[in-house]
Amino acid sequence: MNIPPVEFDLALQRDGFALKAAGVVPTGVTAVFGRSGCGKTTLLRCLAGFEAGCTGQIRHGDVVWQSARVRQPAHRRRVGMVFQDARLFAHLSVRQNLGYAYKRRRGRGPDWHEVVAALGVEGLLDRWPAALSGGEAQRVALARALLTGPALLLLDEPLAALDYGRRREILPLIAGIPERFSIPVVYVTHSRYEVLELADRVMLMERGNIQAAGSVSEVFSNPDHWSLLGNMAPTVIWDAQVVARDNDWGLTILATDAGRLRLGGLDVRPGQSLRLRLTARDVVLVPGQPAVSSLLNTLSVQVDEINDYPRGVVHVRLRAGSGAVLWAEITRQAAAGLRLASGRRLYALIRPQVLRINH
Numbered sequence: 188m189n190i191p192p193v194e195f196d197l198a199l200q201r202d203g204f205a206l207k208a209a210g211v212v213p214t215g216v217t218a219v220f221g222r223s224g225c226g227k228t229t230l231l232r233c234l235a236g237f238e239a240g241c242t243g244q245i246r247h248g249d250v251v252w253q254s255a256r257v258r259q260p261a262h263r264r265r266v267g268m269v270f271q272d273a274r275l276f277a278h279l280s281v282r283q284n285l286g287y288a289y290k291r292r293r294g295r296g297p298d299w300h301e302v303v304a305a306l307g308v309e310g311l312l313d314r315w316p317a318a319l320s321g322g323e324a325q326r327v328a329l330a331r332a333l334l335t336g337p338a339l340l341l342l343d344e345p346l347a348a349l350d351y352g353r354r355r356e357i358l359p360l361i362a363g364i365p366e367r368f369s370i371p372v373v374y375v376t377h378s379r380y381e382v383l384e385l386a387d388r389v390m391l392m393e394r395g396n397i398q399a400a401g402s403v404s405e406v407f408s409n410p411d412h413w414s415l416l417g418n419m420a421p422t423v424i425w426d427a428q429v430v431a432r433d434n435d436w437g438l439t440i441l442a443t444d445a446g447r448l449r450l451g452g453l454d455v456r457p458g459q460s461l462r463l464r465l466t467a468r469d470v471v472l473v474p475g476q477p478a479v480s481s482l483l484n485t486l487s488v489q490v491d492e493i494n495d496y497p498r499g500v501v502h503v504r505l506r507a508g509s510g511a512v513l514w515a516e517i518t519r520q521a522a523a524g525l526r527l528a529s530g531r532r533l534y535a536l537i538r539p540q541v542l543r544i545n546h
């Protein structure tokens with residue numbers, strides 16, 4: 188199905204804070220990531236039509252939500268929103284909360300039974316909000332937002348108040364929404380792991396501006412963004428596909444742009460997607476291919492760039508396979524021993540501790 192994107196170019200001025208943000212929300216999950224106070228919630232509120240002082244344009248396909256001449260009120264924008272707290276109507280049962288949204292839906296929207304099943308709230312329909320756990324309440328809030336028939340779902344840190352186990356349960360439900368219901372999702376989070384797990388694209392915000400937008404691997408692998416991401420060493424994200432299982436050795440074989448990798452300890456099926464987070468400390472450089480090593484993954488690499496760092500450390504940018512970039516952090520002495528120079532061919536051994544994230 189062809190789902191029109193939401194395009195925006197917005198500005199808002201407050202004392203000590205200015206939002207100036209333009210972008211596109213295509214289908215899939217778009218994460219909005221940035222430090223506290225950078226304007227993530229404000230951007231969502233502007234998109235939803237809750238900020239009276241917000242100027243600029245928003246269009247959903249051919250429909251103008253906001254322009255110099257038009258200003259659709261929040262209830263006409265077909266936007267569903269879920270916050271950190273569920274904000275259910277306390278005096279209505281779960282069924283009545285959902286029914287309230289369903290009756291007031293704008294245009295066509297997802298089927299009641301499908302939403303109730305997808306969010307696993309059948310068993311909660313006759314309960315009261317006060318008797319729900321935090322995770323249950325958020326699942327009901329997500330179901331309620333979907334039942335309003337939104338063209339865009341805006342989620343403002345919906346899992347921030349939940350424990351690890353509840354987050355693990357709900358993340359896949361959110362990840363499935365765009366495909367199952369043909370509704371793009373914008374997801375605000377402080378957690379880069381949630382971005383890696385959930386998002387197809389990410390917008391990085393800083394001081395009211397969108398500094399970068401693009402695929403998660405592209406934005407997170409860019410050195411310009413590492414300090415905002417809190418990386419301690421050069422770090423890249425690789426998209427990987429499970430191609431096979433080696434049951435004899437309990438290994439999973441992954442296809443990446445750098446070539447095939449064999450990793451243990453994964454509970455995944457062929458066809459599944461993963462993201463690998465590879466830091467410069469996961470990479471060991473050697474001049475020739477070792478005949479035997481405890482590290483199973485050896486990639487043929489070419490040196491691209493060498494950056495000297497204080498305290499005798501060198502960061503080496505490398506290319507492997509069909510252009511995948513990786514970095515190695517080594518000492519200056521090791522760099523001299525390897526006769527490092529741009530264009531030199533080496534082998535990179537990848538430590539098995541590389542972080543793998545189901546996506």
Ligand SMILES: Nc1ncnc2c1ncn2[C@@H]1O[C@H](COP(=O)(O)OP(=O)(O)OP(=O)(O)O)[C@@H](O)[C@H]1O
Nearest residue numbers: 201203204221222223224225226227228229230377
């Ligand atoms: N109602 C308000 N009135 C005045 N200033 C506000 C209001 N809400 C937020 N601000 C300010 O606007 C700026 C952006 O706030 P916003 O809540 O959008 O940031 P955020 O990135 O969502 O932060 P966090 O991650 O902490 O939720 C901040 O400087 C904040 O102090």
